[in-house]
Amino acid sequence: MLCDDCKKNHASRVYRETHQDRTIELHLCDECAEKRGIVIKKVLSPAELLKSILKSDAVDDATLICPQCLFSFAEFKRLGRFGCAECARTFRPRLIPIISKIHGAKQHIGKVPKRQKMGVVSEVFRLRVALKEALQKEEYERAAEIRDSLKKYDEPVDEST
Numbered sequence: 001m002l003c004d005d006c007k008k009n010h011a012s013r014v015y016r017e018t019h020q021d022r023t024i025e026l027h028l029c030d031e032c033a034e035k036r037g038i039v040i041k042k043v044l045s046p047a048e049l050l051k052s053i054l055k056s057d058a059v060d061d062a063t064l065i066c067p068q069c070l071f072s073f074a075e076f077k078r079l080g081r082f083g084c085a086e087c088a089r090t091f092r093p094r095l096i097p098i099i100s101k102i103h104g105a106k107q108h109i110g111k112v113p114k115r116q117k118m119g120v121v122s123e124v125f126r127l128r129v130a131l132k133e134a135l136q137k138e139e140y141e142r143a144a145e146i147r148d149s150l151k152k153y154d155e156p157v158d159e160s161t
Contacts, residue, residue: 005032013038066090124153 003011004026011027015038018024028038061074071083073091082088088095127150134143 001027003027003029003032005029005035061094064091064094124150127153 001011003009005028009029009031012030013028013033015026015028015033015036016023028036061077062072064073065071066083066087067090068086069083071087073094076082076087076091082091127146131143131146131150134140134146
């Protein structure tokens with residue numbers, strides 16, 4: 001069977017795309033499939049792909065160094081602790097995704113001071129949950145009202161969630 005695009009070469013690949021009520025099927029040669037972006041010439045195995053990602057991260061981690069204590073990000077990952085207070089500021093761009101994965105938020109809140117009333121803390125938490133739900137449901141007027149309510153408590157509001 002000839003390629004549906006060039007009508008010259010033998011079709012060695014079949015490309016199927018399914019839409020709501022119909023399926024489109026194309027018979028393509030390697031060259032035309034590559035032109036359409038369906039086939040990538042060099043295919044890496046999953047192990048090779050993972051190895052290349054880890055290798056590039058390891059190189060970057062070793063070159064990211066705290067200017068105050070000369071502690072590298074690779075050492076932080078290995079030991080699980082910083083060399084000094086400046087490390088947190090230096091490694092901040094790399095730490096934000098890690099903190100987000102662990103805590104589900106970009107900023108660690110920490111413990112509640114004893115002098116602060118528990119009712120206020122629970123109200124802030126309730127408002128944060130309501131804000132997140134309103135944004136997910138795309139109820140922007142309600143989200144704006146909740147955001148304004150949070151401002152009363154001098155809470156930083158992350159509007160990117």
